[in-house]
Amino acid sequence: MTEHRASEGLRQWRDKAGLNPDKIGYALRLNDARGTAATRLLRAGLPLAQIAACMGWSIRTAALMIERYAKVSPGETDEVLAALAAAK
Known part of the structure; x- marks a missing residue:
């Protein structure tokens, strides 16, 4: 296909x-399927590194994509960005 x-x-x-x-x-x-996948992985409790690996993204890209595409609460977004900062 x-x-x-x-x-x-x-x-x-x-x-x-x-x-x-x-x-x-x-x-x-x-391409909206990326947002659905990222949202489901995040809500399933996967850590940022696993989401990045599943999606074929770097950890930084995963954090940015989740922030852009995933339907998350502000608190969840803050947790993702804090995890990114801690991974530096």
Whole structure:
């Protein structure tokens, strides 16, 4: 499966489900799966280093991606950034 075909399949599913940008306020994209994965790993209690390894990211990138993509509370974000600072 090509990247284009995967993205097109997601777009078709999104449209059939009625999750278009006008309804939910943003366009769901294949790359949004990163946010879902990071959120699930974080909520499962995995430490930052394991999340980085699972996602193929550096620890710094993992912290930045979690902050950007993961739906976390401010307290959780603070914990991730504190872990990053402690890892330096």
